Amino acid sequence: MSAQHFDEVPGRFKVRDLSLAAAGRHQIRLAEHEMPGLMALRAEYAAAQPLAGARIAGSLHMTVQTAVLIETLVALGAEVRWASCNIFSTQDEAAAAVAVGPNGTPEDPQGVPVFAWKGETLEEYWECTEQILLWPGEGPTMILDDGGDATLLVHLGVDFEAAGAVPADLAPGDPGYSHEYNVILGVLRRSLPVDGQRWTRIAQGIGGVSEETTTGVHRLYQLAEEGRLLFTAINVNDSVTKSKFDNKYGIRHSLPDGINRATDVLIGGKVAFVAGYGDVGKGAAESLRGQGARVIVSEIDPICALQAAMDGYEVARLEDVLGEADFFITTTGNKDVIRTEHMTRMKDKAVVGNIGHFDNEIDMAGLAAVPGARKTEIKPQVHEWTFPADGDRPARSIIVLSEGRLLNLGNATGHPSFVMSNSFSNQVIAQIELFRNAGAYPLGVHRLPKVLDEKVARLHLDALGVRLTQLSKEQAEYIGVDVAGPYKPEHYRY
């Protein structure tokens, strides 16, 4: 990344090209209509400005929907700096529009510093992550994280500062080496010699982090268990209005969308294999059945397996259906779910895609190493992998989507705005809680109180024409709840 990206407007780091801002603004305006939760929060808190004084460092896919989130945080009084949490996921026009701001112009941008563009290198990515934490003057008061990269950088910086050691430049073969890890260390190799307390100061200023996804939450629980967590955390991922909506209904929308845009292949009448029947798998299976496919599910958890069977799906193992399925979709969040031993034996022209989370659910590295395998780009993010004939098996090919990464992001546009409005309303409320109600969240990993989860749901009902029934006082007492909620015990599963 060259200075040009940082210095266009002095003191203000910028996306590369502000000329896209008008297009982005138009899309943001349409998205606002589909994000009633965020717009309702703006209306509710416009006067109170609960985030006045807050400085929020955000690391989350820089999309049109995120733009509505960012501008909601700003509307509630916060200062914000933003990076994406994925090198490919930035929508440049959204980034530009946010940087310009609703009332600025490309010539006189008045928006939020955005450190993100589509197609960053790993080096650029981690430099961007660093930038959102380097506030002019004081550091951030909160992190809004997706996957935990911003939180990781702070924790790693504090560790090395505590050890007083500039990290070494690792090479392949060194213990702990991975390319990306060494890039992260590179950020610290630059910062520690300059300021040996920078990350310690930043960590001390942070009142908490709100985390968006399973992966990031998993890291946070590990830090907490190990006693290494530096600031409190709110687990947004496990709000009902996140996990049961984003994961299930978002996937129901974006899985067939991604398959269609990638392949134009008929789904109806075909056999679709779905690995995993958690929330993502449930949404995936429902959407494929809704298109007329016959869905076969695999599971490692007997409870989820039983649910799949009771929902009318065949439950089998991947190795049993290789010659039968036309689509193979992973939703597990585990690694090595589809392996080369599977891919080389699939039906000719089978479509293989991942909508779980990790890009190692499909063994892409192994695939590249299959002797004789040849990769042909059909179009960006859609590749045909051809395997040579082998004994009695004729040559055949499979179609791999998004190089094994999340196909709904790579081949379509991710979750639609309405779904993200649920997730992001949780984020906004979590940020308010961390800033205004810190006492309720001692050091540790917390979920939002159920009544706030219910509030997020409530904000989305009008847009769907839902008319809620009101409990009478007598009825509320009868079941032992407050008329205003929360209505269910903590362990309720929805």
Added chain:
Amino acid sequence: MSAQHFDEVPGRFKVRDLSLAAAGRHQIRLAEHEMPGLMALRAEYAAAQPLAGARIAGSLHMTVQTAVLIETLVALGAEVRWASCNIFSTQDEAAAAVAVGPNGTPEDPQGVPVFAWKGETLEEYWECTEQILLWPGEGPTMILDDGGDATLLVHLGVDFEAAGAVPADLAPGDPGYSHEYNVILGVLRRSLPVDGQRWTRIAQGIGGVSEETTTGVHRLYQLAEEGRLLFTAINVNDSVTKSKFDNKYGIRHSLPDGINRATDVLIGGKVAFVAGYGDVGKGAAESLRGQGARVIVSEIDPICALQAAMDGYEVARLEDVLGEADFFITTTGNKDVIRTEHMTRMKDKAVVGNIGHFDNEIDMAGLAAVPGARKTEIKPQVHEWTFPADGDRPARSIIVLSEGRLLNLGNATGHPSFVMSNSFSNQVIAQIELFRNAGAYPLGVHRLPKVLDEKVARLHLDALGVRLTQLSKEQAEYIGVDVAGPYKPEHYRY
């Protein structure tokens, strides 16, 4: 109840008519095939006899499925006494078969003492409940409860014994009076003068209770909160393999079954209103849609309301759809959900039924008090209530199922065996835990550990042809679980 029921075989309280035993035994044999969880537990524990020495007082609908449960407990070594938890729900042939036992004869019964028959009076009902707790010699070591009546009787007895006061015979108008409450006090009015420490001794001997349903669990949590809980409790109701199976998939089966047997009215093409979108409501709505009805849901909880909308249902208030719906089904577990102001304004010949839990979900008392309302029995458990013309509204009638009580029990045969095998496997495992692993369950209300919940699911997979996928060691480590489970965090919602 006269002595004849208690004394047929000295020392052994009996169902009324053992001649039904052969029919019941045949049904039990067929049910065993549909209860693979219980049969697997028999096979697994036949040698170890983990319940040897246990004395289990069971209060749960005395059906064919319960017979398989009882005989499983016996096969694991327990002594058992049984009553129903509902005056109407006993299947007499099942009761007779259990009393006779698999190897006994009506002339030489060798089974379990069963204090239950179809159509008990309230007085008989509570006397039966008392009998299961009055073990010859020592008292029970555990209670297996459904709705909490056995537990209630013990707690009430202890309270009065502690107070040293024989309860008064209440009359309408007295504080706290209800007919049933006074009947319960009647049991104590008889026992206290005879033995002022009976219930205290019984309570001391009880190592714990496993409770089947929401209502009973609710009572237990209240007792625990008030510090009045006398022995530890396992909440079987909130095992995933209970709440997400019994409540959802059981209802999906038994709701249309009940409606069909009661009315023979076409469901397809009609409008069905379902009050509540919890697990029961979800199963109800799915089953009605599966028959081609257009389903309208009401909810008081915004999260469940949002789920209903996302599942494609209209969400409205009861008062908005009175003239539109052909079926009105309650699933809430709350009271006064359908009131007379609703019933008198429904579409002519609307079918009204309750599959929630409490018989006050539909205001049956109010219905009987509507001026001019006339009740006609169409067949047992199906009544037409006719309302006179009123102003511009012509005379009309509605069809009320099971007098407002659970229609799947009243108009059909309740949940099918396979569903109950899930619930009852949890019960058996809970009883083993209480008896063998008491240290793990200090005084309080507990759910079963997730790994046992997963075990219950696992026992039901083969029968459905499910082939489970096995985690590799590397995969298990990667997601931080054991290869053998449990696979999910406690807060996971399935």
Added chain:
Amino acid sequence: MSAQHFDEVPGRFKVRDLSLAAAGRHQIRLAEHEMPGLMALRAEYAAAQPLAGARIAGSLHMTVQTAVLIETLVALGAEVRWASCNIFSTQDEAAAAVAVGPNGTPEDPQGVPVFAWKGETLEEYWECTEQILLWPGEGPTMILDDGGDATLLVHLGVDFEAAGAVPADLAPGDPGYSHEYNVILGVLRRSLPVDGQRWTRIAQGIGGVSEETTTGVHRLYQLAEEGRLLFTAINVNDSVTKSKFDNKYGIRHSLPDGINRATDVLIGGKVAFVAGYGDVGKGAAESLRGQGARVIVSEIDPICALQAAMDGYEVARLEDVLGEADFFITTTGNKDVIRTEHMTRMKDKAVVGNIGHFDNEIDMAGLAAVPGARKTEIKPQVHEWTFPADGDRPARSIIVLSEGRLLNLGNATGHPSFVMSNSFSNQVIAQIELFRNAGAYPLGVHRLPKVLDEKVARLHLDALGVRLTQLSKEQAEYIGVDVAGPYKPEHYRY
């Protein structure tokens, strides 16, 4: 059948027991509410009396719904005589109520002569069929037939009269012998010596027949092709509002109803095999899927097979799924679909039922002949057939419903009233057409004009809350139809 059934009221043949009439009347009143088509026809034609002077001989299951049909015909002016078309299908209370009539009493019956009761012998059955054709004075002007038995008797009578030969009493081994055929000939052996022109006269008086089902229609087309058809016929079966409603939506309702009442076995999560994907198969598969079963379909017709696949069902052959399916349902209208070679190899306790039409879809005769097979009655119409161990195959049993006959009639109550209202409205309109508009239907087999089919549909919309859109004159012209319909070309498939 003894004289007592014929002579209770002189000149009037009666059902056996009129004391059931009150119960039947109550059910008829409720059914009228669910048969809006018939009630609308009564309202429309009350004044015009289009069937005044018509004499209708009806042969169709004597159920509550048929009672509403009969009384509609009477309300339109017809004289009617009725028999059932199946020895088991009569609902005695309905028969009694019709015989008594809406304004009569058991002591002073004023209804329609009904020659039907539940559980006729074959001899009684054909004598009843004969009776509906023997009008005092003149013979019938029309037949309303279901399966073609009344029509068959007339044709057979005419044939023998033309040949001038009294049929011989056949014995097993004689050419053409079957038990039932010989019973039919018995009717003619009695009538021909008495009156050698009776059937010829009756045939000459008949203006036409309206036929309800596939089987009967098939016979009519054969007669027409062979040039032997004696009077014109309207094929009611192939009205859209019959075949696409009765066959599909009726089955969707009554298949799970029949299974549930017969077995109480959970359908959800199980594997259900459905032979045939015609209209009946489509309704069957949808209903089982709607209960959460995984459905596997078999087909002989590649178009229907492709439809099944596109609707998301696995399409396989019966022999491939014997060990996998829990339910085996036939819907084909062909013979020998499930054979003993299949039944002896099914999963233990598999449920086997027929909802197609012919009682030979399942080879019941072969089943009885399987060496060592043992039949146990679980309850009426539900039998367990146990096969002895055979080599490596352990002993096992299957559950056969309704002895291989239509399970929705045998184990439940057949199609619900609303569905029959569609079919029967077609019947009423067909009878009016035959009587009032005979010129439009020259000798042959006709379907009702599409505009009358549309009329039947129209009569059922209000009850379902449907609001129809009105074509403008310009729109109608644009697509070349009349504003009032018919709206589709003859070959349109709906």
Added chain:
Amino acid sequence: MSAQHFDEVPGRFKVRDLSLAAAGRHQIRLAEHEMPGLMALRAEYAAAQPLAGARIAGSLHMTVQTAVLIETLVALGAEVRWASCNIFSTQDEAAAAVAVGPNGTPEDPQGVPVFAWKGETLEEYWECTEQILLWPGEGPTMILDDGGDATLLVHLGVDFEAAGAVPADLAPGDPGYSHEYNVILGVLRRSLPVDGQRWTRIAQGIGGVSEETTTGVHRLYQLAEEGRLLFTAINVNDSVTKSKFDNKYGIRHSLPDGINRATDVLIGGKVAFVAGYGDVGKGAAESLRGQGARVIVSEIDPICALQAAMDGYEVARLEDVLGEADFFITTTGNKDVIRTEHMTRMKDKAVVGNIGHFDNEIDMAGLAAVPGARKTEIKPQVHEWTFPADGDRPARSIIVLSEGRLLNLGNATGHPSFVMSNSFSNQVIAQIELFRNAGAYPLGVHRLPKVLDEKVARLHLDALGVRLTQLSKEQAEYIGVDVAGPYKPEHYRY
């Protein structure tokens, strides 16, 4: 259109840019895998060359799928010339690949003359249509038509030649004037002075036309009724494997695909209005429900309305749901279904699209004329129409897809290959029938014999893993069919 398009290779009319051919060839290869019907026909007829000597003038969307159709016709021996039947629907890379041919190169094209590119003017369009009919030497022996434009041009040419009159250049206001009609006349104004018998000769050489769609078929039936049909016609549209697959399952795939690509708006939880419940409407409603929308249907035909209700949809009129629905989709094939009076009163940001057929289903002309309405392009084929505030109604906007034309073609890629393989297999078989079996199709409009329809289905079963059941000889006789089919009477509705 300039000479450059016609003369690049002498004697061979060309698409504009052959450099796209490689990309097109790759897509064709993938499409061939999804078009098993066409590939099976190639295999079956490779040796026999049934179309040797045939000259086929094709007018049908020049897409990748059509490329597989064209090359199948060539593989069966035909000479082919091709134009698109829509000015926007050509996929240029497919056109280029066909022109180059599987064995040619852009420098040495050896394929089929293709007169089509994306974005033709109306003048270019009709000139292209003219070109496919102007064979060097003799004229075409058959037309393969979609919408009937090629057939129309021939008929119009013959009419004017018969009248011996060169058509006048019409202007707005002249009787019969429309812009497009005058463009067509322009073709004749050029040809008639040059050769007054050209179209007459062409018509005489044509042995028949096979027509793809409802619109074209409608025109053919009109010509036949008026006695003006010049050559026989096969109605491919009403093959079951066309109308019940293309219309229903194709739409089920391409409707949500088009909405998603156009708007990225969540469908789940929303209210979707579908005008029409024919085959297209059935597919549309199913797909939207499958995505979790609540679907409301409108109908003018009471039979289809009753079907919609029985399938669980609310049936209402458009004017009743304007404020409730989020999506408004037309599927009727009629005009003025959504009018300005509707559009100006819809919910803010409602999405409006047409997937029926005619671009006047939505009154786009009226929309443009709404006072104050403003059109903003969001992206190509997606426009926001903003209406000013009006009295108490605030300003609002709607999103109109594809300017009111078919949204699955305009916003997505039309039907997927597998669906088109069904339709196009019918086309190939129809062309063979017209060329080889002409005697069976006297002048008139015919459907393909059912046995050929079944053949098309049969060719697609293997690819879906369907195993067909074989009728035994006895079974076939029992139901009166041949073992090899056809299996159903002509009036069967599937």
